[in-house]
Amino acid sequence: MGNGADTETLGRLALFADLSRPQVEAIAHTFEEEMFPEGQRVLRQGFSGSNLYVILDGEAAVVIDGKERTRLGRGEFFGEASTLLGTAPTADVVATTALRCLVVPASELEGFLMAYPAVAIRMLKEAVRRLATTLQWL
Amino acid sequence: MALTHPSGEYPVVVVGSGPGGLQVSYCLSRLGIEHAVLSADDAPGGMFRSLPIFGRLLSWSKPDAPFERGAREYEWFDHNSLLADDPELRGLVPAEMNRDFAVPSRPEMERGLAAFAERADVHVRYGCRWETTRRDEDGSLVLGTSEGEYRCRAAVFALGVTDPWKSDIPGVEDVPHYVETLEPRAYEGRRVLVIGKRNSGFEIADGLLPWARQVVLVSPRPVQTSVIALSSVRVRYMQPLEDAGLGGGTLALDAAIERVERTADGFRIHAHGTTRPGEVELEADAALAATGFATPIRDLGNLGVQTVAQGRIPALTPFWEAVGAPGVYFAGNATQGAPGLRRHGVGASSPAVHGFRYNARVLAEAIAERHFGVVPERATFAPGEVARFLAHELAHGPELWAQKAYLARVVALEEGGAGRDAGVQPLSHFVDAAGPDAVAATIEMNAAGSIYPVVYARRGGAVTEHVLEPEPQHAYHGPGYLAELEGLLRS
C-alpha cells in the first residue's frame, strides 16, 4: 500500500504545526492520501463507517439535506464528529474542486490523538470554534 | 507466422502482461471487444517472473476447499488464479502447486499464469515497450512504442506497482533497493540494516533470519500489529517480530532517517526517534531499501493523469479511469488508486490478484458499454427470486468476498417484485450515482475483523444502508437472512 502525503505538505498545515519533523514524518508514513475529482462525495450523510479527512489541497462543500452550509479548504478537516462518536455523518461533504486529503481511519483516530495531544488540542479548538459559529446561527 | 498485434489502429490497447493485463484482455475478448496487448517482457506473468524476492507469495490458494475447483464459488478459496468462464480454465494456479504450503511459490504462480495465457488464448505482443502517449484532435489516444504507433479509443494500463521507489533521504541512492537483494548467503555474518517496516522490509528480515548476524529494521511508523493480524502479510512479519519482541537480536526501530552515510566497510544512519524521541545512530555492514514501489506511468501526466502517494499511484475513479484523463484506464495492482468508500477504514483489496481480477471484469464491461455500446446479457428474476439470488451471492459470491465494500451485486427492481441482474458494480458508484430503484448487496468487514452483509437500497433516488448481523458460519443464505432480505425488498 502506498505511503501518504509528503512530509513538506503535512508540515505546513496548522493542525500539525506543534509537531517535530520526525513526528510529521511518522504521520506521513502512517496515513494514506486520497484524491477526489470535482463533484465527488467524500463524506455521506446517514452512512456508517466513515473516516476523518484532512484537506491537503482543494476545496469541499458541507451539504445538509441538499443545502450547502459552508466550504472547507486546505488545512481544515471533516468527519471528526462521526468518527469520534461512532455515528453516521449528519452532512455530505462534496469536492468542489479536485480535492486531495489525508485519510485517518476511524479505528485509528483515538490512538492518533492520544499519541499527539497537541493535534487533539488543535482539533478541539477548531470544533469549539465551529460550535460557537453554529450557535450564532440559531 | 503473422505478427501478433502489429502497430496500427485498435478499438482498445492494453499495456502489460502481468496478471492484470492478462485478465483484462481475457474479459475484453469474452465481450467481443477487439484489442491489442503490448508488453515490454518476453513472456507472461509480469512481476511474478522475478518477485517476490524470496520466492513465496502471500496470498493463499487452497487446493482443496468447500467447493470444487472448477466452480465459481471456489474462486474465493483460490486467491491467485485468473478468472474464466470455462471451468477448465479455472483454478490453474493450485494445479501447479506441490501442496507443501497453502500459498504458491513464485515459480508455481508464474507457471499458473503462463498456463492461463496459453490455454485461454491471450495473445500478447511481447518485446514491445510503450514509450510516449498523446491525444489526437479526434480524441483518440496514440501510444508510441519501440515497435511503432498504436491508436485507440480507450487504453488500459496494467503496468503494475513494481518500479523500485526510494524516498528522498540524502544518501539513500547508495543503498540497494529490495529488488537488488542478493542471495541470503551473501549476508552471512553481517549486520543488515533494512529501511522500511512494511511488507517487503519484513520479507527481507524473514528471509535473512537464518543467515544474517543481525537484522535492524528502521522507519518512522510503528508496526501496527492489530492491523497486520488481520492481513495476509502477517506471515512475513511473524518470525522477525517474535524475534524482536523476545529480544532475540532483530530490532524494529521507529525513527525518521535524516541521512545515510557510506563508511569504509558499510553504512552509518543518522535518525530521530518518532515513538520515542532522541537521536539514533546505527552502523551496519549492509543496507537494503525496502521503501516501496511505484507505477511507471511515464508521460501520462501530460494527458492529465493525477497521482497520489508522491507520484507513485494514479488517482482513479470508481471504474478505474484516471482522474483528469478520460479514456485512460488502469488495471492490475494500480487499481489501488481507487480505494472506494473505505468503510470502517478498510480499503479495496485491489493491490492483490484476488481483488483486481474482479476489477478487470467490471472494467471490461464498463469499457464495452461506454465506448462500444455492448451490454452483456444478464438474468431476470420472477417475484420472490430476487432475495434468493442476493442471499446466495452474499454467502458465496467471490466478487463480494474478495472486494469487501468495494464491489457489490446490483439488482434493478421492477414492477411487482421482479428484478433484473445489473451485474457487479463499484459500491461507491451505486451509492453516489442517480438511477432507478435497485438494491446492492455487499460483504463488509469492520476494524475489529467482524464480517457481515450490508444491503443498500435505492428508492426514488435516495439510498439507504441496511447492516445485517454477522453469523459465525457465514451462512447468509439461511432462512433468517432470506426473510430479512425479503422484508427489505418489500419495504
Ligand SMILES: Cc1cc2nc3c(=O)[nH]c(=O)nc-3n(C[C@H](O)[C@H](O)[C@H](O)COP(=O)(O)OP(=O)(O)OC[C@H]3O[C@@H](n4cnc5c(N)ncnc54)[C@H](O)[C@@H]3O)c2cc1C
Ligand atoms: C514484493 C511484492 C510482493 C507481492 N506479493 C504478492 C502476492 O503474494 N500476492 C498478490 O496477489 N500480489 C502480490 N503483489 C502485488 C503484485 O504486484 C500484483 O499482484 C501483481 O503482480 C500485479 O500485477 P499487474 O499486472 O498489475 O503488474 P505486474 O505483474 O507488475 O506487470 C506489469 C506489466 O507491465 C509491463 N510494463 C510496464 N511498463 C511497461 C511499458 N512501458 N511498456 C510495456 N510494458 C510495460 C511489464 O513488462 C509487465 O508485463 C506483490 C507486490 C510486490 C511488489
